[in-house]
Amino acid sequence: MSNSMWGGRFSEGPAAIMEEINASIGFDQKLYRQDIAGSKAHAAMLARQGIIAADDAEKIAAGLDAILREIEAGEFKFSRALEDIHLNIESRLKELIGDAAGRLHTARSRNDQVATDFKLWVRDTIDAMDAALRELQVALADKAFAHAGQVMPGFTHLQSAQPVTFGHHLLAYVEMIGRDRGRFQDARRRLNENPLGAAALAGTSFPIDRFQTAASLGFDRPTANSLDSVSDRDFVIEALAAASLCAIHLSRFAEEIVIWSSAQFRFIKLSDKFTTGSSIMPQKRNPDAAELVRAKTGRIIGAQTALQIVMKGLPLAYQKDMQEDKEQAFDAFESLELAIAATTGMVLDMEPEAANLKKAAGSGFATATDLADWLVRELNMPFRDAHHVTGRIVAIASERGVDLTKVTLDEMQAVHPAITDAVYSVLTVDKSVRSRTSYGGTSPKNVRAQAKRWQRVLARE
Ligand code: ARG
DSSP states (O other): OOOTTTGGGOSSOOOHHHHHHHOOHHHHGGGHHHHHHHHHHHHHHHHHTTSSOHHHHHHHHHHHHHHHHHHHTTOOOOOGGGOSHHHHHHHHHHHHHGGGGGGTTTTOOHHHHHHHHHHHHHHHHHHHHHHHHHHHHHHHHHHHHHTTTOEEEEEETTEEEEEEEHHHHHHHHHHHHHHHHHHHHHHHHHHOEEOTTOTTTTOOSSOOOHHHHHHHTTOSEEOSOHHHHHHOOHHHHHHHHHHHHHHHHHHHHHHHHHHHTSTTTOOEEOOGGGOBOOSSOTTOOBOHHHHHHHHHHHHHHHHHHHHHHHHTTOOSSOOGGGGGHHHHHHHHHHHHHHHHHHHHHHHHHOEEOHHHHHHHHHTTSTTHHHHHHHHHHHHOOOHHHHHHHHHHHHHHHHHHTOOGGGSOHHHHHHHOTTOOGGGGGGOSHHHHHHHOOSTTOOOHHHHHHHHHHHHHHHHHO
16 A cells, blocks of 8 residues: 555555665654644644634644644554654544644645754753753862862873862863853754745745744744755754763763772772672672763764764755664764763762872872972072972982972982972972962862852853
């Protein structure tokens, strides 16, 4: 049997394999809410413009509401033979309200319909991501404030570099996530134009009002070119690009959580809530949640890449290739949502191990830069010379297996006679972080102020 929705010129039904490769209902049923909202807006506009009768529009709206209830109650029977969510809903509408259903598709095509539905879905998803990311920022900023003065090692090349504070480290992620949210908002702004009414590709001869449907669906305006309207998938690629960068940030943090919670580091403790045991090694507490956040990033970046490759060779206008946009995007955003929620959970759960952090902060001669800065400040030495003198003092400490505070004044003066015992006052990690008062620096006072600033900004949203 040919397709009841478009089979007029067909005498035979599709091959089984054709139906299988063609159908998208298995995944695009996720768009049911957006599809119904779009159809209701379209039908109301058609009636207001006198293109269909008001009572037909009412029947259509009531039928669509009934379908929404059926789907949400799990009572709707999705049919693969009907290909996709659009035809499934329209076909059911016909069963429910009869011939009036056939008027809904006036001045519309599935091409502008799917672009509209998917834009609405991406927009809803961006809003959900934004709310979840805000929660993560709140958790990070609160924890940062609580541990603004907790020293820890700062690394470059994963070698001890200079002491920083735990709060400062967490606030770095608040900044990154702030930019991620900004990118999602940028994408949302560009996305928010209504493709509905572009019809198949050329527009329509019916006197539709695309500004009306734009307003009722919360779009800022209609898209200006009908070909572009049905061919554009920038909006989802751009949202996936924002998602990829966000996932990269979460992944870097996840990697740090894995390192920090290892027995060799012991910088943080994660509770039983975010760890798992091993079936053979009784001592183990594995940071699986962090590892999976790290891994899910691959799927998210993969989705962006996959969709870029799908789109790069397509001539205008709609091509069936574009049906491949949804599964990837659904999976990517589901993964990101999960990753954000797991990261927020871990932030709330993690407790810094103060003594270990402090001990580690002082190891690796982490205050060597403070010593060099002291030589510049107190002895008016050029920084390059100070660097060299400090290097020789570090070599002495290293040889003796002690840290810089244990190098004697005699030993220091042997390297440079003008050094006085005032130098010891800058060699502790607490002094070091307290001295980093430049704007954006790690001094606990700065960190507290920045955490407060974020808390205020986030509370106002
Ligand atoms: N299921 C299709 C998709 O997701 C809907 C658009 C189909 N349009 C068409 N002319 N076949 O892209």
